[in-house]
Amino acid sequence: MDDMTFLEKFYNFAQQQPDAPAIQQLTPDGALQTVASYQQLLDQASRLALGLVTRFGHASTPRKVGLAIENTPNWVITDLALQLLGWIEVPVPLAFSPAQAASLLKDVELILTDAASHNKMQEWADKESTIVSPLFRIEHNLYSEDYDADSLWRDAIVTCPQQVVRFEC
Numbered sequence: 001m002d003d004m005t006f007l008e009k010f011y012n013f014a015q016q017q018p019d020a021p022a023i024q025q026l027t028p029d030g031a032l033q034t035v036a037s038y039q040q041l042l043d044q045a046s047r048l049a050l051g052l053v054t055r056f057g058h059a060s061t062p063r064k065v066g067l068a069i070e071n072t073p074n075w076v077i078t079d080l081a082l083q084l085l086g087w088i089e090v091p092v093p094l095a096f097s098p099a100q101a102a103s104l105l106k107d108v109e110l111i112l113t114d115a116a117s118h119n120k121m122q123e124w125a126d127k128e129s130t131i132v133s134p135l136f137r138i139e140h141n142l143y144s145e146d147y148d149a150d151s152l153w154r155d156a157i158v159t160c161p162q163q164v165v166r167f168e169c
Contacts, residue, residue: 010038011042017038020037022037035073036073048081049081049082049085052087065089065090068101068120069117074114090108092104092121
């Protein structure tokens with residue numbers, strides 16, 4: 001029986017086959033495009049985890065974080081970053097009603113969103129006064145035409161209505 005955790009298996013695979021495709025998606029013409037290799041995915045998630053700890057600090061117990069991000073490579077990266085930190089992830093389906101979302105998010109410390117989901121979360125917060133956790137939008141250059149694995153996430157931004165925080169990872 002294998003006693004390795006998912007993260008241990010992922011890390012080992014990234015070390016053994018760093019260039020293997022981890023995230024692929026279809027292009028508009030139907031071709032399969034690699035978005036990130038296993039090593040790139042691990043690097044991106046590690047940089048985001050570092051940025052989140054830098055921005056929000058360490059906690060004596062795992063932070064409980066809402067995750068409202070569309071089903072994209074961004075979700076995979078953010079999910080992996082939260083696992084690396086040992087933080088508790090509360091995924092929020094965007095098809096939920098404001099009341100359902102509020103029920104899920106009642107005990108979270110913060111909510112991470114992407115650009116598309118940020119407006120939906122703000123709309124829900126306006127309708128459901130019990131959504132009080134601050135929203136932080138994650139933006140990055142994952143889909144940039146001038147993709148550079150070494151600089152990926154260097155320009156990650158976490159935004160809040162009152163502030164913009166840039167990570168230099």
